[in-house]
Amino acid sequence: MKILQTIFNFLYEILLGCRHERLTRPFTLQQQTYKVCLDCGKHVFYSADTMKPLSGREVRRIHTRQASELKVVAVATPVSSLNRENNSRAIA
Numbered sequence: 327m328k329i330l331q332t333i334f335n336f337l338y339e340i341l342l343g344c345r346h347e348r349l350t351r352p353f354t355l356q357q358q359t360y361k362v363c364l365d366c367g368k369h370v371f372y373s374a375d376t377m378k379p380l381s382g383r384e385v386r387r388i389h390t391r392q393a394s395e396l397k398v399v400a401v402a403t404p405v406s407s408l409n410r411e412n413n414s415r416a417i418a
């Protein structure tokens with residue numbers, strides 16, 4: 327009977343999502359606000375403005391917008407290593 331219960335829970339989660347009720351408080355990391363289910367670890371995304379759960383469509387739209395943003399990141403290059411390369415070329 328335990329196997330049937332496991333199969334039922336698996337199918338229930340696929341069709342209807344997580345049914346656990348033990349969730350963390352909403353928190354924001356890397357511009358995403360969500361709660362985490364303490365039983366299965368699933369993220370339940372929230373709107374930081376309305377503090378209501380987001381639909382799957384809204385979550386996909388936000389992820390698409392964040393993925394399409396152009397990010398410029400400065401790369402730190404040690405100056406001393408560049409000088410060494412230049413000196414070795416000058417000698418050779």
Ligand SMILES: [Zn+2]
Nearest residue numbers: 344346363366
């Ligand atoms: Zn869960």
